[in-house]
Amino acid sequence: MLFQAISYTPSFLRPLPQSFWHLLLIIFFSFMVIKTIRYHLVENPKKAKLPPGPKPWPIVGNIPEMLANKPATRWIHKIMEELNTEVACIRLGNVHVIPVTCPTIALEFLRKNDATFASRPISMSTDIISKGFLTTAVTPFGEQWKKMKKIFVNELFSPHRHQWLTNKRNEEADNIMFYVYNKCKNANDNGLVNVRIVTRHYCCNLMRKLVFNTRYFGEGSNDGGPGLEEVEHVDAIFTLLRYVFAFCVSDYMPFLRGLDFDDHERRVKDAMSIVDKYNDPIIERRIQKWKDASKTSADSEDLLDILISLKDANNKPLLTSEEIKAQALELVLGGVDNPSHAAEFAIAEMINQPDLLQRATEELDNVVGKQRLVQESDIPNLNYVKACAKEAFRLHPITIFNPPHVAMDNITVSKYMIPKGSHVLLSKQGLGRNPKVWNEPHKFQPERHLKNDGSMVVLSEPDLKFISFSTGRRGCPGIVLGTSMTMMLLGRLLHGFDWSGPPNESTIELLKYSNGDRYLGGPIVAIAKPRLAAELYHQ
Template sequence: MIMMSVTTSLPYPFQILLVFIITLASITLLGRMLSRPTKTKDRSRQLPPGPRGWPILGNLPELIMARPKYKYFHLAMKELQTEIACFNFAGVHAITINSDVIAREAFKERDADFADRPHLFSMQTIGDNFKSMGISSYGEQFMKMKRVITTEIMSAKTLNMLVAARTIEADNLIAHVHSMYQRSETIDLRELSRAYGYAVTMRMLFGRRNITKENVSSDDGRLGKAQKDHLEAIFNTLNCLPSFSHADYLERWFKGWNIDGQEEMVKLNCNLVRSYNNPIIDERVKLWREKGGKASVEDWIDTFITLKDENGNYLVTPDELKAQCVEFCIAAIDNPANNMEWTLAEMLKNPEILRKALKELDVVVGKKRLVQESDIPNLNYLKACCRETFRIHPSAHFIPPHVARQDTTLGGYFIPKGSHIHICRSELGRSPKIWKDPLVYKPERHLKGDGNSKEVILVETEMRFISFGTGRRGCVGVKVGTTMMVIMLARFLQAFNWKLDPGFGLLSLEEDDAMLMAKPLLLSVEPRLAPNLYPKFRP
């Protein structure tokens, strides 16, 4: 059993709960061995190996005390010498997987068995009682929303319609950076990348980057106060998604008690996101369904609102649309921003990689025009860099949890119905069993032959690392996610020469507990193109 030190800064209600749990566990110490599964010769009826647990609470006391939590799973699996483990959290089986072979079995061979989501308070709140696609259970609602999103929202027709909107923000990105150069400002790459992802998402979703009429962006591309508040609430909501919080496993006992503040936090931030989203949606629903609409469909909201079934009934209700918009907001921004920061940091750490990326841009695009989305299929080395960043610097330790819909098996072990399935992204991408020199940043490992014989894609279907996911619960926005990511990196590299800001210090690739760079990357730039190629900001 693995023990971690307890922090002294715990909220008072949580201290009471912790004392209760530890007391109960101590009283029942003599019965611990009773919680061990009975060994049988038939391994298919055995749970995966796991640490010994307390009666009733299982491994929950250790989880509560672990800081940071992901290390608890890593150390336990290392001690058990297993690539699949079973943890018991107050009766919930949490299955953690570090093997690409078992991950493929789960999400390719047995994908239907693990297509559910857990019914947790945070997910229920974000999805407005499980109305959105990614959070809803595997069933009619999930099928309906996925069909609409796959065939309409993420269709080639709709994404092509939104090329102009995305191009405006790609231009605005360059205009913003150029204006910062002219003022000799330090660039916080994390802040800049998140602002870009936010602006693109708002353009595609609502047809505008300004979510309120009273608060607009400055004339150089900076986000206004309302936009910053909206973006902050989006990230705070994202951080409320399941992350092995003890509250996720004690809901049936303590729901409504606001254990560790998680319930209040998700309600507060989700409501704040909705306070910006919903007025736009209500106004647009009224326009289309009561006033005859506009001359044409122009964005994702328009597309959702106007869809009808074969009987002429609207396919998506306003409440479903509002829930899906929250999900789109929290799903679209963090991945490109995280990938961008780590990729540029690795390039600055490895100048030869940066040189190769610039050479590819100069050959494919040149210096007489700005790189466009139509160039992306030919930028294989740049996409290989993005893949390598996904492999070694994922945006989270685990993918969102799946749930077993029925009793089944994985890796030859028995997996009970209702088990939570967690694939460890960092362990896959950095596994020496899968990758040679796994801690070395080497984009070439993702190229085929000379790098031009086959187009590089960012999704990894063989589960050797996790980019956008795969299977029934895989990301349906791979195309738009790839576009946002690659065009941001390509524009940055083509238009500017980057170097560390003098006040940043030595470049360290150390990561924090959330897998972000421990220190936000601070840079300075110089233009790389002719002055006439730098666009003006368009609000």
């Protein structure tokens, strides 16, 4: 009995029948099947996939391939061609890079979902150039960007401000005519003109005039050209533009920053030291003048005065000296490359097709005549010249990709999943040369931009069939200034001079690019001959 009592097992501890476990297993699997079906058909009807792209390595992603296939811009386009896709996903470190070459998909990013892609990436170069993200164009979405964007739109590029600065723009348009005329007449130059020097220095002179109210940091040149100081400053400016959104390894693997794996950081810092050497003393002296009340709003001369004079709600300076320095530099950077590059390439293409050059000069002669120079008021009537500039923007963009847009949330675009933090790169080259959009995309044909009804040609392209000034929240607010700079530069050079290729060369080579596919391998050097009365070229 004792043994029986000890060996007794309560019923709830006895083994359950095997049929019970079978039933429980069937119930469990049924539950999982129902849950899975509900997730896929109800809660998540169709989970989007990433755009197509190369298989990434662990941790580093596709960085090894990027480094082995320089320039990265060409490598990315090659991947897209091999995959036969107009949107791709390339993982660099932990960043999903999304290049786009289709206008329809580009509009989904920058029009339909513009609010989601209104930020910029944090990178080594933009951090240094913006002095810690104090500016507008390269600063990530946030309160600082909102503050500076409001200043940009309302204070610096309003219609009133554009009109206020007209005389300064006219001065530089006159000066470039004086400079090119002197180069033509210089026996040592044999009529040869370096078009790149002309276009870049016109744009840099103009932006210095608008921002600092000066053309020269030093004595300048008697022929209207740059002095040693301006040459150094312009070279540094274009170095910064070259690296501002370059494919830098440390931007995708931040723990490598400081090692300067690809020598980008040194070059950016060296260029910044040169720019600061010229810009900062002017800004500091001007700030002190406002503090001393030796300068007031009544005698404001330029955009620097506007930045310094802004007040907050407590009537204290709205901007710090570092914000002023950073924004002044960004103003110069934002105004010099697009117009100079478009004018250089347009002239080269027109020299290669003399009938285009003749048609443009005939339009200028009909609209302007030969008794005066082109003025900004003539621009609306210069449809063919505008078409030439527009075609240069399409076929020969200053950069291969637009500045990156960063996804601020997970989102589905064109049936693809775009993860939060992705860098979306609209390909200026891919959009402008897309054979599905453009007939003979590699041919320079200004006529493609002329409308049958004769309506006015504009340089912007809101449908993103190519990119001149972009669109959306991150679009360029200085379209009016950019248009006037481009058209006055190209219009004056075409109206004032006959252009032809250099001796012993029938055409100008346009297909040799420098590292990164950014510029022509060498500047255009062409023969220029004055075609107007001599007195029109003198200041």
